[in-house]
Amino acid sequence: MSFFQRFSTVPTARGKSEHITPDHLSKEFFPRWRGIVKKEGHMVKNIKERYFVIVKDLMLYYKSEKEWDLGMSPRGSHVVEKVSKSADEKTITVDGRCGKVFKLFNPNKQDSTFFDALQQAAEFSASSEHITKYAGHKTLQQAISLSQAGFIQECISILTTLVATKKVEATAQRQATSQHDLFLYLYHLGTAHLVNDNYLVSSQCLQQAVNIQRNNERDSVLLRQSDVSYTSSSDITLMVECMANLSSALYFSGETDQAIHVLEEALLVDPKCVTILNNMVVLLSNDTSGDAIDRADVYMQRALQIQRSDPRLYITYADFMLSVQNKAPRLVTEFLFESLDAVPE
Numbered sequence: 001m002s003f004f005q006r007f008s009t010v011p012t013a014r015g016k017s018e019h020i021t022p023d024h025l026s027k028e029f030f031p032r033w034r035g036i037v038k039k040e041g042h043m044v045k046n047i048k049e050r051y052f053v054i055v056k057d058l059m060l061y062y063k064s065e066k067e068w069d070l071g072m073s074p075r076g077s078h079v080v081e082k083v084s085k086s087a088d089e090k091t092i093t094v095d096g097r098c099g100k101v102f103k104l105f106n107p108n109k110q111d112s113t114f115f116d117a118l119q120q121a122a123e124f125s126a127s128s129e130h131i132t133k134y135a136g137h138k139t140l141q142q143a144i145s146l147s148q149a150g151f152i153q154e155c156i157s158i159l160t161t162l163v164a165t166k167k168v169e170a171t172a173q174r175q176a177t178s179q180h181d182l183f184l185y186l187y188h189l190g191t192a193h194l195v196n197d198n199y200l201v202s203s204q205c206l207q208q209a210v211n212i213q214r215n216n217e218r219d220s221v222l223l224r225q226s227d228v229s230y231t232s233s234s235d236i237t238l239m240v241e242c243m244a245n246l247s248s249a250l251y252f253s254g255e256t257d258q259a260i261h262v263l264e265e266a267l268l269v270d271p272k273c274v275t276i277l278n279n280m281v282v283l284l285s286n287d288t289s290g291d292a293i294d295r296a297d298v299y300m301q302r303a304l305q306i307q308r309s310d311p312r313l314y315i316t317y318a319d320f321m322l323s324v325q326n327k328a329p330r331l332v333t334e335f336l337f338e339s340l341d342a343v344p345e
Contacts, residue, residue: 031055033117034068038105047105050075054117056149057125059094059102073154078102079131079145080121094118097125098138137184144188152196159189163205183212187242194245199253206246210262213239240270247279259283277303278316285320296320 032054038047039061050061051068060074067075078096085092089109094102107114125131130144139162147155166182190205213235243266250259263280266273277299284296300317307313 031117032120033114035107035114036065037061037107037114040103040105042100052104052114054080054114054121057121057128057131057145058149059096059118059121073151077142077146077151077154079125079142080118081125083115083118083122085115092118097131097141134184137181140184140188143192147188147192147195152192156189156192156196159185159192163189179212179215183209183242184238186212187238187245190242190249191245194249194252197252199249203246203249203253203255206242206249209242210239210246213242236270240266240273240276243269244273244275244279247283251283256283256287260287272306274303274307274310274313277306278313281316281320285323293323 034051034053036049037052038049040046041048050063051065053060053062053068053074057079058077059080060077062068062072062074078094078098078100080094081097082095083092085106090106092104092106092115094104096102125145128145130148131141134140134144139158143155143158143162146152146158162185163182166178166185169178186205186209190202190209193199193202193205243262247259247262247266250256250262260280260283263276263283266276267280270276280299281296281303284292284299287293297320300313300320303313304317
């Protein structure tokens with residue numbers, strides 16, 4: 001099968017997943033630490049025991065270990081920003097990126113593994129691309145962190161609420177910032193649904209996101225001065241990623257013609273996007289009508305000219321050659337050998 005690429009804010013190796021539980025944890029998602037910890041309440045300053053789980057950059061807590069074992073949603077989930085402990089090491093203070101501060105009671109002063117796990121989570125958070133990229137969007141940061149830790153449903157729940165709230169705000173204010181925020185939330189919501197195999201909902205969210213961005217660009221064209229660029233490189237990248245994922249959702253829904261049309265539009269935005277070119281070859285290779293094969297060959301050659309050292313492209317090219325009977329054996333062998341040379345040492 002050809003290498004069909006998609007842009008994603010969540011890892012896809014675990015396939016469709018609803019909750020992360022001990023039974024189906026891969027090494028990538030295995031918690032840094034888990035166990036019972038006493039915490040001080042926020043509203044009422046009483047002491048409660050909770051079952052804490054530290055995974056990636058997240059601090060999660062449950063009412064009991066049983067809730068974790070059953071794969072239930074956590075009672076609280078927070079991206080760790082900063083950690084400190086008192087001089088006597090009895091209490092640990094955790095600053096979440098959401099703005100909340102947690103006072104926890106060290107479960108074992110002789111064992112620093114809990115504190116070390118929190119510090120590792122804070123360091124992971126500080127180096128995470130989405131934390132830097134969306135510095136002004138604390139809730140979006142949390143949603144993406146949840147998705148990257150395998151909590152897809154929790155991510156979808158947060159983003160669904162964000163979209164509903166922002167739609168009301170965007171309709172009332174009609175400000176460019178509100179429209180752009182709505183685009184971001186719909187893009188990430190659609191991507192989460194895509195990874196969770198909800199292709200219809202995914203395509204609906206991503207199509208809305210594309211439409212919003214198109215309207216924003218149209219309005220910017222009307223307002224901009226002739227010597228001012230209205231579209232930043234980051235906006236172009238996000239638009240292309242959104243269109244790539246929309247094409248994926250349509251393709252997996254069986255709407256191949258629409259998927260191809262979306263990729264053609266994406267190439268108008270960024271003609272040198274190798275992922276878009278690769279995906280176009282994959283789709284056209286399965287189309288025996290008209291000039292589909294010739295078009296696929298053109299896109300394949302263009303992708304190889306842009307990024308010839310990427311061995312994944314040769315997987316697509318080999319599959320493409322196999323789909324064309326009169327070109328198959330010799331050319332496939334040649335390009336597979338060339339792909340081996342392209343693999344970095």
